Amino acid sequence: MIPPKPRYQQLKDLIIERISSGELRPSDRVPSENELVESMSVSRMTANRALRELNDEGYVERIAGRGTYVSDLRARSHLLEVHNIADEIALRGHLHSSRTIRQSLQKARGEVAKALHVEQGTEVVHLLLVHLENGLPIQLEDRHVLASFAPDCLDQDFESITPSAYLTGIAPLQEAEQVVRASSPNAAVRNYLQTADDEPTLVVIRRTWSRGCPVTFARLHHPGGRYELTGHYTPPGTPRSASADVVQLEKLRQ
Amino acid sequence: MIPPKPRYQQLKDLIIERISSGELRPSDRVPSENELVESMSVSRMTANRALRELNDEGYVERIAGRGTYVSDLRARSHLLEVHNIADEIALRGHLHSSRTIRQSLQKARGEVAKALHVEQGTEVVHLLLVHLENGLPIQLEDRHVLASFAPDCLDQDFESITPSAYLTGIAPLQEAEQVVRASSPNAAVRNYLQTADDEPTLVVIRRTWSRGCPVTFARLHHPGGRYELTGHYTPPGTPRSASADVVQLEKLRQ
């Protein structure tokens, strides 16, 4: 028999659930401590602990005298962690969708063959997808997967499961290497990402190893104005909530 | 006048100080909540909050029924990669030089004050430098340093020692947080970096903590065409509070 979760944790789970389900959207007001006391039949200290920890973990933003609000962190991802774009978006309480542009068997050439440490002509699956956050393009995923590693890659429906989630399901990821660049996108990329002519893109080029061999090579293009990477050597004791977020809340309240 | 720190924070600072000074070593027993109640004249809930947060932040390990023990902090040290542009360039076998554009005492305003967690008007040193690799601009460093943290910051010759190297010499920089963006530079940045009109920049915004407080906030602009960030990812080991540490404690108790 598993012990029941503590009540403060139940409260946290409840609020996180409301955020990821979209019921509470960024900059929305979260029930105050006293409202939680009423509706959830807990003491204020318990409600306080739940909200305080959610604040420390970056889910919400608390402002003394005003209230508690759902954080709207700009599109963020952890630089040193390999993340699934769909999870990332869901965590922000937004809706993820994707559109498959290409899903075909090819022979590795040049850069791809070199990156994957295989002979030219080795079979790879080429994937080209656009990921959307609330309908807005947030990532163009240009990925090559070693066909021998993922034989059924061609039959997958990558609009219901992301390549990243699919690949980590096949075999544990052991190592990854990534390069981050700022670049001016060409017309095709601009078109897929629906960006202005002068908006740069943040490009993440990532190679991933499994069982000691590189198995996939991806080029991830993001619109510079809507996406940023965060590397987090988490500072103990300081709440995640940074200045920019507060400013953002201010703007949204007008 | 700055308000006094809350007591739970004073307790945390005290214990962190004892740990970093070496008075308390890894796997040593930390005073229990009740002992802190006695010696520090606080309520147990306050002592509990201090120790609980230290646990959440990885400084200590708490075991119900046993006590609180100092964590093995080895895992934390590898987190912070030193990003000194001069070392980076030297590592490539190239020549590093730099030009100081501004080095002045200022009062923190807006974004800077918030990022450093200080009142508006707190004195900060503003540094603006261009770093060159083989004579070519590779980074525009726009940095604010808490004046109280580095009093002689104004007298340093940052063309012979980089701010990064200087700051790590003063005190261990324990934690950092960074955000990476692609953006279109304004005319001033373009001029300093000698980039073409349509070349985007890769901007790294980094806050660095020492002894629990943010001490410096830097905005590092790089020419998109000549600079990229590389990262390496290996799967995390067992989480901080997991079995390994407990096993270690078990061993030490023999």
Added chain:
DNA sequence: CTCACCAAGTTGTATATACAGGCTAGTACA
């Protein structure tokens, strides 16, 4: 000697209460 049990100490959680301080909207007053 061995095992069961218990007492003391520890952490984990929950509650009620209190006060301080920030923020806002509305009201009273000039």
Added chain:
DNA sequence: TGTACTAGCCTGTATATACAACTTGGTGAG
């Protein structure tokens, strides 16, 4: 009209109290 002030809500912190669960060491019964 405009300004100053206040009531009410909010978060932030601190304390006292209570009970539960866990660990350890000792004690007593078998």
